[in-house]
Amino acid sequence: MSDPMSVLAMAGATTIVGAMATSAWEATRGRVAELFRRRGADEPATVGAQLDGDARLVTDDPDPQAAREDLLRPWARRLAALLNEHPEAGEDVRLLVERAAAELPPGTQQxxxxxxxxxxxxxxxxxxxxxxxxxxxxxxxxxxxxxxxxxxxxx
Structure with missing residues (x-):
């Protein structure tokens, strides 16, 4: 992952899975679901359901960090595909990363x-x-x- 869009997709994925099971999750979840609206009106609901399931995996896993690591690649791929189809979404992904980082509790900013x-x-x-x-x-x-x-x- 060396091209700028791939790097941005990985930063977004890291932000998404890092926010799961934290106080920043609800706001981050909403922003991510809305980001995928570019793919169609039903896509936010589909993505929202995926996010909810993945967040439950993190919450229920005895090793939440390992669960986050397992979810990182799939979310990077989803974001990379979105950015490939809609390069103009890059700025929204950057804002997602910035806002989620600002909302994470200090102990979870890693x-x-x-x-x-x-x-x-x-x-x-x-x-x-x-x-x-x-x-x-x-x-x-x-x-x-x-x-x-x-x-x-x-x-």
């Missing part, structure tokens, strides 16, 4: 980031308020053990 480096590369990542990057390089025989550099820089 950021997940996967940073990968291959073939000897180096990768850094930081997000969220007060973020910093700490670099720990592997020690070589005779080298000083421990972190190298400071927050946000290597060496």
């Amino acid at each position: 950021w997940v980031q996967h940073v990968t480096a291959h073939a000897g590369g180096t990768a850094f990542g930081a997000q969220g308020p007060g973020s910093s990057v700490h670099v720990h390089l592997p020690s070589t025989p005779g080298a000083d053990d421990g972190p190298v550099g400071g927050a946000g820089r290597a060496g």
Whole structure:
């Protein structure tokens, strides 16, 4: 997922499943259902029923976070399909993400980031308020053990 619409679809999906079983759910649910109105007058009811079922899965699961992770890809696909059919919906998805994030209780505002480096590369990542990057390089025989550099820089 590297193109902007796919990234937006994943952000929307993360927002949707992240809001399930929180105080932000009802408002988020309504916005998501309305977003799909572009596909037809009956679509908000259909999407609303899917959202209700998925929210129950999250609520009833002994591991709600695992349930959210399982629901992430299907919602990303639904949003990607909607954005493919209706690119003008992109701004509404952005607003959905912003509004839901503002309504989530502070303890549920989470950021997940996967940073990968291959073939000897180096990768850094930081997000969220007060973020910093700490670099720990592997020690070589005779080298000083421990972190190298400071927050946000290597060496």
